[in-house]
Amino acid sequence: MNDQNSHILSQNLLQNTIEEYVRNVSNQNITPRDLYDQVIQEVERPLIQYALQQCRGNQIRAAKMLGINRNTLHKKIKTLNISVRKKANASI
Numbered sequence: 004m005n006d007q008n009s010h011i012l013s014q015n016l017l018q019n020t021i022e023e024y025v026r027n028v029s030n031q032n033i034t035p036r037d038l039y040d041q042v043i044q045e046v047e048r049p050l051i052q053y054a055l056q057q058c059r060g061n062q063i064r065a066a067k068m069l070g071i072n073r074n075t076l077h078k079k080i081k082t083l084n085i086s087v088r089k090k091a092n093a094s095i
Contacts, residue, residue, distance in 0.1 A: 024042065025038065047079065048083045050069070051069070051076070051083065051085055054068045055080075055085070059089065060088050060089035060090055062077060062087065
């Protein structure tokens with residue numbers, strides 16, 4: 004499978020997941036702004052945790068992996084109360 008097909012499959016999977024999520028919360032009278040904030044909040048924490056895990060706690064490398072500034076990552080780690088444990092031999 005080439006990169007283009009893999010990207011399309013990833014987009015479709017994400018689209019399906021979002022649509023299912025919206026269906027599940029649609030009966031909770033959530034405004035579009037609330038929906039956006041709620042989805043971002045639920046996705047951001049595990050995404051940052053994953054990046055930190057892959058980078059063995061190295062925040063500079065995790066920030067690069069996520070495409071954000073290291074100061075932004077540091078702020079999000081504090082805001083989301085994510086614990087960071089550094090491990091030897093970061094892989095990225």
